[in-house]
Amino acid sequence: MENIASIIDILGTIAFAISGVITATKKRMDLFGILIIATVTSVGGGTLRDLLIGKSPVSWLLDSTFVYIIVLTTIVGIIFRKQLRYVRRSLFLFDTIGIALYTVTGVEIALLINLDPVICVALGTITACFGGVIRDILCNEIPVIFRKEIYASACIAGGALYVILHHYGIAPGINAILSGLLVVIIRTLAVIYEVQLPSIYSKSEL
Amino acid sequence: MENIASIIDILGTIAFAISGVITATKKRMDLFGILIIATVTSVGGGTLRDLLIGKSPVSWLLDSTFVYIIVLTTIVGIIFRKQLRYVRRSLFLFDTIGIALYTVTGVEIALLINLDPVICVALGTITACFGGVIRDILCNEIPVIFRKEIYASACIAGGALYVILHHYGIAPGINAILSGLLVVIIRTLAVIYEVQLPSIYSKSEL
Amino acid sequence: MENIASIIDILGTIAFAISGVITATKKRMDLFGILIIATVTSVGGGTLRDLLIGKSPVSWLLDSTFVYIIVLTTIVGIIFRKQLRYVRRSLFLFDTIGIALYTVTGVEIALLINLDPVICVALGTITACFGGVIRDILCNEIPVIFRKEIYASACIAGGALYVILHHYGIAPGINAILSGLLVVIIRTLAVIYEVQLPSIYSKSEL
Incomplete structure (x- = not known):
């Protein structure tokens, strides 16, 4: 179980780093x-969470494994950047598993310090999403998840499920799997069926 | 007195959240x-202040009331977004009262931990202004207060008055009212008479 | 020695503040x-470092000298902004000495709390470079050091040298001079010979 979590964590880090490489090479x-x-995309969400709850030094300063993984991924990603478009489907899988894991981790840490349920869900979502937000800001773009991705909604749903199951005493391991799965399923279905959040704008506004 | 401060705090949060809704729907x-x-505009300034002085978890994590207010304001704001332009005048009032309060709160917290007077004024101004700065950055705009608003100057003046009156032993309650009023008066007069900071640029530069 | 470090620190602060004035007046x-x-360019890198390692309140809140220097530099810089282009060469010298000093300071602080060598180099580089990164983001530009400056590479090299010499027991004072010199030399040579990082892009990509 511990090992599986570590492997997923590493795959998530790689997927996030590659999404950073893709965005940065475009610029x-x-x-x-x-x-x-690449680094900011991978560690940005967790860093912001750590800063907000006052965990210091922030996590990635204490475990250089992730820095090595990110450096390696960046080098490999640059070399094979033209091939990256062909593996985007597999990347999507890693990425989705990554945000599921990051959401669950964020919610767990917030529950540990007894924050309000709504705040716990918010921290899980921040952990999963703000790496990409900081990436887009550093690349001088409006963050993509603010405009057309179901990304964040999947994290909010998964985070809420975790908080609810936790309230009913479900064991953390099982809870993590169920809540993480919900994130993966919503995100995958949303991409397959091209679902977006319902537009709040009438046609005349667009 | 306590109640009035809470009501002003809530009105300020609503006004800031609505300014976030207006900017975000434009994008x-x-x-x-x-x-x-909406959330970042409301809590961004206080969050940055808390991070800089090392107060953790940052304030809004510990009081979900504001999160609920922001969510509610956002929903109402989206539904009535076309009507928002007609109430901008009343919003301006809330907003101005909000920055006055945020300035005073920021300065008070900085004085409590015995920071230098100049730093106290800076922290009050950061509390009042940086929610809007982060809002504009996330929306990929140069922050509006860096270009044409008397906003920040009003906060600096009010913050400075608070520090001076504090030095002469004026009671916090009275001090807050007087310094807050100065912020409100400067900001209101600046908007009514369309005062901007004197331009440092000659015509040939613009 | 202590005095020389203080003088270099002040010159670095001035150089960074002026680079902020130049960027901001262009906008x-x-x-x-x-x-x-100007303030963010000067104190941004050290502030981010302090936040990441959990040093609070962040350094500039505790020493208002730098705030006064920045305010003064800004005023003088605005008045003489048309002349600034003629002194850019001297500014370059201050700026380069400044980043050398900031790199060394950042690495030293990270070593003190026993972080991994790679992380120490990263924190030195962040201290030296992220003031400029935040400046560019607030001005709605893609950070210049992400695109064409050898700036960061000089900091990484100097930071790495510091960590290596530290490992071999070289005294901090001598180490700071040697590592700082390396930063200055690389940066100066890079600018004189117009060296950039080797481009990873083929001509057809540009």
Whole structure:
């Protein structure tokens, strides 16, 4: 169980780093820029969560494994950047599993320090989504999840399920699997059926 | 007195959240994006202040009332977004009272931990202004207060008055009212008479 | 030695503040905007480092000297902004000495709390570079160091040297001079010979 979580964590980190490499190379950044964007995409959400709850030093400072993984992923990603478009489907899988795991981790940490249920869900969502938000800001784009992704809604639903099951005394391991699965299912269905959040804008506004 | 402060605090939160809704809907964000922008506009300044002084968890994690107010305001704001332009005048009042309160709160917290007077004024101004700054950055705009608003100057003046009156032993309650009023008066007069900071640019530069 | 470090620190602060003034006036910001950009450029990197390692309140809150220096530099910089282009060469010197010092300081602080060597180098680089990154984001630009500056690579090299010499027991004072010199030399040579990071993009991609 512990091992599976670690493997998923590593796959998630890789998927997030690659999404950073893709965005940064589109902006024609240099090596250093790409590395920073890959790092920020991977560790940004967890870092913001740690800052908000006052956990210091923030997690990635204490475990350089992830920094090595990100550096390696960036180098491999740059070399094979033209092939990346062909593996986007597999990347999507890693990425989705990654946000599911990050959501669950974020909610768990927030529950541990007895925050309000709504705040716990918010922290889970921040952990999963804000790496991508910071990536987009550093690339001078309006964050993509603010405009057309069902991404965040999947995290909110999964986070809420975790809080509810936790309230009814479900064991953390089973809870993590069920809530994580919900994130994966919603996100996958949303992409397959091209579901977006219902638009609040009338046609004349667009 | 306590009650009045709470009511002003809530009105300020609502006004800030609505300014977030207005900015986010202009950018055609989806529901989730609008909610994030509304939240960031409301709690961003206080969050940055808390991070800088090391207060953790940051305030809004410990009081979900504000999260509920922001969610509710966002929903109501989206439904009535076309009518929002007609109430901008009343919003302006809430907003101005809000920044006055945020300035005073920020300065008070900084004085409590014995920071230098200049730093106290800076923290009051950050509390009042940086929610809007983060809102504009997330919306991919240069922050409006860096370009044409007398906003920040009003906060600096009110913050400075608070520090001076505090130095002369004026009671916090009276001090808050006087300093807050100064913020409100400067901001209101600036808007009525369309005062901006004196331009440092010659005509040939613009 | 202590005095020299203080003088270099002040010169670095001035150089960073001026680079903020130059960027902000290009964007036609008002007085307040220019002041904020100058401040953020000067203290942004150290602030981010302090937040990440959990040092609070962050350094500049505890020493208002730097705030006064920044305010003064901003005023002088605005008055003489047309002349600034003629002194850019001297500014370059201060700026380079500044990033050398900031890199060394960042690495030293990270070593003190026993972080992994790679993380120490990362924190040194963040201290030196992220003031400029935040400046560019607030000005709605893609950070310049992500695209064409050898800036960050010089910091990484100097930071790595510091960690290595520290490992071999070299005294901090001598280590700081040697590692700082490496940053200065790489950056200066890079600018003189117009060296950039090798481009990862083929001509057809640009």
